[in-house]
Amino acid sequence: DTGVSQNPxxxxxxxxxxxxxxxxxxxxxNRLYWYRQTLGQGPEFxxxxxxxxxxxxxxxxxxxxxxxxxxxSFSTLEIQRTEQGDSAMYLCASSLGNPSSYNSPLHFGNxxxxxxx
Amino acid sequence: xxxxxxxxxxxSNEEEPVHLPCNHSTISGTDYIHWYRQLPSQGPEYVIHGxxxxxxxxxxxxxxxxxxxxxxxxxHRATLRDAAVYYCILRDRTRRDGGTSYGKLTFGQxxxxxxxx
Numbered sequence: 001d002t003g004v005s006q007n008p009x010x011x012x013x014x015x016x017x018x019x020x021x022x023x024x025x026x027x028x029x030n031r032l033y034w035y036r037q038t039l040g041q042g043p044e045f046x047x048x049x050x051x052x053x054x055x056x057x058x059x060x061x062x063x064x065x066x067x068x069x070x071x072x073s074f075s076t077l078e079i080q081r082t083e084q085g086d087s088a089m090y091l092c093a094s095s096l097g098n099p100s101s102y103n104s105p106l107h108f109g110n111x112x113x114x115x116x117x
Numbered sequence: 118x119x120x121x122x123x124x125x126x127x128x129s130n131e132e133e134p135v136h137l138p139c140n141h142s143t144i145s146g147t148d149y150i151h152w153y154r155q156l157p158s159q160g161p162e163y164v165i166h167g168x169x170x171x172x173x174x175x176x177x178x179x180x181x182x183x184x185x186x187x188x189x190x191x192x193h194r195a196t197l198r199d200a201a202v203y204y205c206i207l208r209d210r211t212r213r214d215g216g217t218s219y220g221k222l223t224f225g226q227x228x229x230x231x232x233x234x
Contacts, residue, residue: 042224091160103149108160
């Protein structure tokens with residue numbers, strides 16, 4: 001178990017640029033989640049994948065945000081035309097998902113910190 | 118999602134027990150009580166979960182009130198490494214439409230635990 005890996009750890013970009021983050025979940029985990037966390041707040045849910053299917057998206061996820069999980073392995077989160085309000089920590093988590101493991105813990109990565117200048 | 122209420126902050130001394138309270142008066146019969154913690158500059162990590170009975174693991178104990186409207190996370194001997202934000206979360210095993218929950222977690226603001234040497 002090498003844990004959930006997120007890259008890059010830090011990203012500084014100028015307003016209006018596009019950015020992409022990558023998440024590598026724990027290999028046998030079929031569920032993958034993206035969260036966003038701003039300073040002093042708890043993580044906020046963005047979106048969820050079961051294998052390669054994106055099954056739920058938060059209303060927080062504007063049209064400028066898109067997430068993919070091709071082949072049900074790693075996932076990418078892209079933000080187009082970044083705004084200063086997008087500055088946050090973006091967290092990825094994975095878990096096992098089947099009827100007998102609905103309480104499986106989420107395993108989080110250490111996040112990608114985005115700063116939009 | 119059912120809501121939890123936690124104190125904003127608590128303090129403890131090293132090697133003393135810590136009792137972190139959580140109120141969840143609107144808990145439903147299908148809600149599990151989960152605790153996660155987030156150390157500085159890291160993603161959240163799973164601590165413990167329970168339904169009705171008290172639970173123990175290597176990290177902590179979870180005491181659940183008989184009416185399930187409150188619970189307490191117990192760290193038996195706090196160490197400096199236990200300084201973190203602790204989140205109490207209700208995790209519903211079923212979706213409102215009767216399908217199986219995707220297992221997402223909805224975080225509040227948590228309790229900031231400070232441990233003094």
